[in-house]
Amino acid sequence: MTTGTDITAAAPAGLAPPPETEDPARPAGAPTAGAPALPAPPADAPAPATAGTAAADTEPVAAKVPVRSPGRGLFAAVGRGLGAAVLRSAAILALLALWETAPRLGLVDATFLPPVSEVATAWWELLGDGQLAEHTGASLVRSFGGFGIAVVVAVPLGLLIGWYRPVAALLGPLLEVFRNTAALALLPVFVLLLGIGETSKVSIVVYACVWPILLNTISAVGNADPTLVKLARSMDLSTPRLFQKVILPSSVPAIFTGIRLAGAVSILVLVAAEMIGAKAGLGYLINASQFNFAIPQMYAGIVTISAIGLAFNQLLVTIERRLSLWRVPA
Numbered sequence: 001m002t003t004g005t006d007i008t009a010a011a012p013a014g015l016a017p018p019p020e021t022e023d024p025a026r027p028a029g030a031p032t033a034g035a036p037a038l039p040a041p042p043a044d045a046p047a048p049a050t051a052g053t054a055a056a057d058t059e060p061v062a063a064k065v066p067v068r069s070p071g072r073g074l075f076a077a078v079g080r081g082l083g084a085a086v087l088r089s090a091a092i093l094a095l096l097a098l099w100e101t102a103p104r105l106g107l108v109d110a111t112f113l114p115p116v117s118e119v120a121t122a123w124w125e126l127l128g129d130g131q132l133a134e135h136t137g138a139s140l141v142r143s144f145g146g147f148g149i150a151v152v153v154a155v156p157l158g159l160l161i162g163w164y165r166p167v168a169a170l171l172g173p174l175l176e177v178f179r180n181t182a183a184l185a186l187l188p189v190f191v192l193l194l195g196i197g198e199t200s201k202v203s204i205v206v207y208a209c210v211w212p213i214l215l216n217t218i219s220a221v222g223n224a225d226p227t228l229v230k231l232a233r234s235m236d237l238s239t240p241r242l243f244q245k246v247i248l249p250s251s252v253p254a255i256f257t258g259i260r261l262a263g264a265v266s267i268l269v270l271v272a273a274e275m276i277g278a279k280a281g282l283g284y285l286i287n288a289s290q291f292n293f294a295i296p297q298m299y300a301g302i303v304t305i306s307a308i309g310l311a312f313n314q315l316l317v318t319i320e321r322r323l324s325l326w327r328v329p330a
Helices: 004-008 051-057 070-104 117-130 131-163 165-179 185-192 198-222 226-234 237-278 281-290 295-322
Strands: none
Touching: 004 117, 004 131, 004 237, 051 070, 051 117, 117 131, 131 198, 131 237, 131 281, 131 295, 185 198, 185 237, 198 237, 237 281, 237 295, 281 295
C-alpha cells in the first residue's frame, strides 16, 4: 500500500497533480504548505474596493453636487422684491381703497371729498393743459432756492457756534429768541418789509429752514466723540484737518436729520405763503380751486405737494447714505 506522496510521485508524466484539499484544521487565509508567506496588511489600511465601490469612487465630484438653476435664483429674488414692495405699499393701497369707496358708499359727502378716481382725472387734466407744470415749477424754484440758501448759511454757522464757545455764548440768547418764533407768524412782517413778490416768499422759506439745520449742526458738533478729538489733537492735526477727518464725518447723520426736516418745512411754509399773495404756485392753485369750488383740482394740488415732499426726502436719504459709507451697519 502506497502513501499519498508515493501516488503523487508515481503519477504519469503530463498529468497535473490533484488539487489540494482544504485542511479543516488550517485557519482561513493562512498560507498553504510550501507557499511563500505574504506580509500582513497594516491595521489602518483601507479595505480593498469591490467593483461597485470602485465605480462609485471614480465618479466625478461635480456630479454629486446639485446644480442650482440661475433662473430659479432670479425668480426668488424677484419674488422677495415684490413681497417687500407690497408690504411697504400696503398702507397706501388701503388708504386709496378707503378714499375711493367711502364717498361712493355715502360714508362721506362726495361733494367735499370726491373719490380718488375723480381726483386722478382732474390731476391728468391739469397736467394736460399745462397748469400743473406751471404751478409746480414756480413752487419748486422758490422752495429749492430758499432751502439751498438755508443749507449754505446754517451748516457753517452751526459748525462755528458748536466749536467755539465764545461765539456760542454771544449768539446763544439771540438764537433762543428767534427759534421759538414761528415762521408763519412773521409772514406779514416779511411781506411788509420785502413786498409780495418773490423776495418775501424765498426769505420766509430761508428763515423756516435755517433753524432745523442750525440746531442739529450745533448739537452734532457738541456731541462729537472727545476721545477721537483728543487723539486727533495728539497727532498735531490743524483745525481744518480736524474738521475734515473727525468732526464732519461724525456729524453727518445729525446734520442730515436737520436737512431732511428743513426740506419738509420748505414746502409747507411756501404753500402757506403762496396762499396769501401769489399768482402762481401749488399754494395758489389750491387756494384758487377752493374759491372756485373745484374740489377735485384742489385735492390734485394737495397730492402733488405730497408726492414732491416724498421724492425730495428720498433724494436726501440717498445723499446721506452716500456720505455715510464709513458707518458700520447695526
